[in-house]
Amino acid sequence: EAATLNTLNGQAPLVIAHRGASGYLPEHTLAGYELAVKLGADYIEPDLQLTKDGYLVAMHDTTLNRTTNVAAVLGKRNNSYAVSGYTLAEIKQLTVLPTGTGKTTYPGFTPSSPDAMRVPTFDEVIALAQTQSALTGRTVGIYPEAKIADPLMEDKILSTLAGFGYGKASDKVVIQSFSLDTLTSLRAKQNSLGMTIQEVFLGNSAAGSFTDLAKIVNGIGPSITNNGANAVTAAYIEAAHAAGLMVHGYTFAQANPDLAAAQYDKYFGWGMDGVFTNYTDLGVTARNEL
Numbered sequence: 001e002a003a004t005l006n007t008l009n010g011q012a013p014l015v016i017a018h019r020g021a022s023g024y025l026p027e028h029t030l031a032g033y034e035l036a037v038k039l040g041a042d043y044i045e046p047d048l049q050l051t052k053d054g055y056l057v058a059m060h061d062t063t064l065n066r067t068t069n070v071a072a073v074l075g076k077r078n079n080s081y082a083v084s085g086y087t088l089a090e091i092k093q094l095t096v097l098p099t100g101t102g103k104t105t106y107p108g109f110t111p112s113s114p115d116a117m118r119v120p121t122f123d124e125v126i127a128l129a130q131t132q133s134a135l136t137g138r139t140v141g142i143y144p145e146a147k148i149a150d151p152l153m154e155d156k157i158l159s160t161l162a163g164f165g166y167g168k169a170s171d172k173v174v175i176q177s178f179s180l181d182t183l184t185s186l187r188a189k190q191n192s193l194g195m196t197i198q199e200v201f202l203g204n205s206a207a208g209s210f211t212d213l214a215k216i217v218n219g220i221g222p223s224i225t226n227n228g229a230n231a232v233t234a235a236y237i238e239a240a241h242a243a244g245l246m247v248h249g250y251t252f253a254q255a256n257p258d259l260a261a262a263q264y265d266k267y268f269g270w271g272m273d274g275v276f277t278n279y280t281d282l283g284v285t286a287r288n289e290l
C-alpha cells in the first residue's frame, strides 16, 4: 500500500539526472544523458555555458580543461581555457574526459549518437530528450542551469526552449540558477514573451524569506551536504512548502545502494520534491518504493 507522500503536490518526487548519469559516464555528454534516461530519470540536467560565438553548451565549469582534452588539442587562449574564448566549431573538436569516474562505458549500453563523447549544445540535449520521449512513450524533462549571469545567456535559454515548443509551466522544463538576479531577469523576460516555465533558486541561504522567494521562483534547490545554517531538515522542507516552494535537493552522490537507499528514504520521508542524483537508478529505485 502506497504511503502518504509529503511532497508539495502530493505526487512522487522527481529524479533529476545530475550532469547526466554522472556517477557512471562522463558528465554532460550525450552518452551520459541517454544512459540516465535508460535508467529512468524524470529529468536530465545540463549546466550551461556560452561559447565565443554565442552558442549554449552543456558544461559545468566556466573553463574547458577539467572535463575535456582542450590542452592537448587547442591549447590556451589569452592565457585561459575559458569556454567563452573558443568557438563552437573549435569546442566540437574536443573529447570529454572521464573526469571523476574514469569510465567511458557502461555495461550493456551503447550510445545512439556518434558524437556521444563530444561537448553537447543545449539544442542537442533537448533533441535527445525529445527523441527519447518519443521512443519511450514517457516525457523526459530537461532542467537547465544558467551557470553565468549574462543577459545573452538568459535570452538564448528562452529562445532555445521556445524554438523546441516549450513555454508553459506544465512543460517538463525547469530553469535553475544560483543567481536570484538571473532568475528575476528570466522571470521578467518570460512574462514579456508570454512564457511561464518554472524556475528554481539554488542555495541554502535564501536571499530573503521563502515567502519573498516564492514571488520569483517555484522552488528552491538546497545542498544536502550543508550542515550549517539552513541545513535541509524536515522543518526546512515544511517551511518551504508552507510558502508554496518545492524543494529539489543536491547532490545525491552516494554510490553504495544500501547507504543511498537510507539517504533517499530520509529526505523522501520529509517530503522532498526532487533529487539531483549522480546514480539515476538508485534514485529511481528509492522513489518507486514509496
Ligand code: G3P
Pocket: 018, 047, 060, 145, 176, 202, 221, 250, 251, 276
Ligand atoms: O543544480 C543543482 C546542482 O547541480 C548544483 O550543483 O555545481 O553540480 O551545478 P552543480
Ligand code: CA
Pocket: 045, 046, 047, 145
Ligand atoms: Ca547544476
